[in-house]
Amino acid sequence: NAGVTQTPKFQVLKTGQSMTLQCAQDMNHEYMSWYRQDPGMGLRLIHYSVGAGITDQGEVPNGYNVSRSTTEDFPLRLLSAAPSQTSVYFCASRSQGGHQPQHFGDGTRLSIL
Amino acid sequence: AQTVTQSQPEMSVQEAETVTLSCTYDTSENNYYLFWYKQPPSRQMILVIRQEAYKQQNATENRFSVNFQKAAKSFSLKISDSQLGDTAMYFCAFMLGNAGKSTFGDGTTLTVKP
Numbered sequence: 001n002a003g004v005t006q007t008p009k010f011q012v013l014k015t016g017q018s019m020t021l022q023c024a025q026d027m028n029h030e031y032m033s034w035y036r037q038d039p040g041m042g043l044r045l046i047h048y049s050v051g052a053g054i055t056d057q058g059e060v061p062n063g064y065n066v067s068r069s070t071t072e073d074f075p076l077r078l079l080s081a082a083p084s085q086t087s088v089y090f091c092a093s094r095s096q097g098g099h100q101p102q103h104f105g106d107g108t109r110l111s112i113l
Numbered sequence: 114a115q116t117v118t119q120s121q122p123e124m125s126v127q128e129a130e131t132v133t134l135s136c137t138y139d140t141s142e143n144n145y146y147l148f149w150y151k152q153p154p155s156r157q158m159i160l161v162i163r164q165e166a167y168k169q170q171n172a173t174e175n176r177f178s179v180n181f182q183k184a185a186k187s188f189s190l191k192i193s194d195s196q197l198g199d200t201a202m203y204f205c206a207f208m209l210g211n212a213g214k215s216t217f218g219d220g221t222t223l224t225v226k227p
Contacts (some may be wrong), residue, residue, distance in 0.1 A: 033214055040122075042204055042217040058214060090158065099146055099165055102206075102215060104158035 002026055006091050006105035013081045013112050021076040021108050023091030031094045032074040033058070033102070034066065036087040043090060049074055081112045115140045117207050119218035126195045127226050133180075134190045134221045136205030144210045147181070147188045152220070153201040161203070164188065195225045 007022045025032065030051050035043035035058075045058030047066040055066050063085060065077040074093075078085060088109050092102040116139045126132035138147070149161040164172045164181050171179050176196075180189045192199055205218040 035217075040220075042117075042119075042219040045214050045216070048214045088156065092158075099163060101148055101160040101163055102150075102158070107156050 004091055004093055004103050004105040006089075006108050008108060009106065010109050011111070013078075013110065015081060015083060015112060017081050019078050019081065021078075021089055021091075021110070023074045023076065023105060024072050025074075025091075025093040025103070026072065027093060027095070027103065028071060029093035029095045029103070030071070031096070032068065033092045034064070034074070034076045035090045035092065036060065036085075037090060037107075038087050046076065046089075078110075083112045086110060086112045115142075115145075115207050115209065115216045117205050117216050117218040119203075119205055119221050121221045122219070123222045123224070125224040125226055126192075128195055128197060130195055131191060131193045132195055132223065134192075134203050134205075134223065136188045136190070136218055138186050138188065138205070138207045138216075140186070140207065140209070142209055146208045147179075148206040148208070148215070149177070149179070149188075149190045150204045150206060150217075151199075151201045152204065153198075158204075162190065192223075197225050197227060199223060200225045 004025045033048040034046040049055045049068040088107045091105045094100045094102045145166045147164045151159045162174045176193045202220045204220045206215045208215045
């Protein structure tokens with residue numbers, strides 16, 4: 001049981017490039033989310049999903065796309081990378097039930113030059 | 114929209130002492146859940162403790178306990194017998210009912226000094 005797996009752990013991009021951050025969970029969790037964490041700050045929600053085929057925008061969705069074709073996977077796509085998207089990205093999943101906590105991946109540190 | 118405020122960006126405590134981290138939130142809803150997460154330098158996010166809003170009794174997990182004041186919309190974390198391994202950033206988080214998303218505060222960096 002690996003939990004939530006994020007790849008890659010580190011990535012450097014040039015402005016304008018696109019890429020996909022991968023997130024997979026093996027706990028059969030219905031809910032998955034993507035957050036970004038800027039230095040010294042909390043987590044801000046980018047996009048989230050309450051089940052396969054269902055996604056919704058969070059607090060800071062601009063410049064990012066997501067899809068949820070399976071329960072296990074929730075990839076985050078940067079369409080055209082900008083320096084403002086330099087951050088640490090966390091994927092999280094949780095099962096239904098309000099008391100259930102989020103399970104987080106180890107994060108992806110992304111730098112945009 | 115819900116907001117979560119952690120008013121103490123940084124705190125420090127001597128080893129074996131007790132420290133309290135503050136968190137306030139704003140919501141007009143009645144069915145929600147509150148969490149404290151710990152983020153050590155390894156960057157992992159680890160659940161510390163959780164509280165259901167409908168429960169009056171404060172949650173406790175070993176050395177960690179909360180003071181949940183629903184009317185005041187306050188959810189503070191008390192760490193007793195602080196240990197060096199408690200050094201981390203602590204985040205307060207709010208979640209509505211069975212929503213798929215959480216709102217996080219900006220965190221409090223706690224340093225435990227030997």
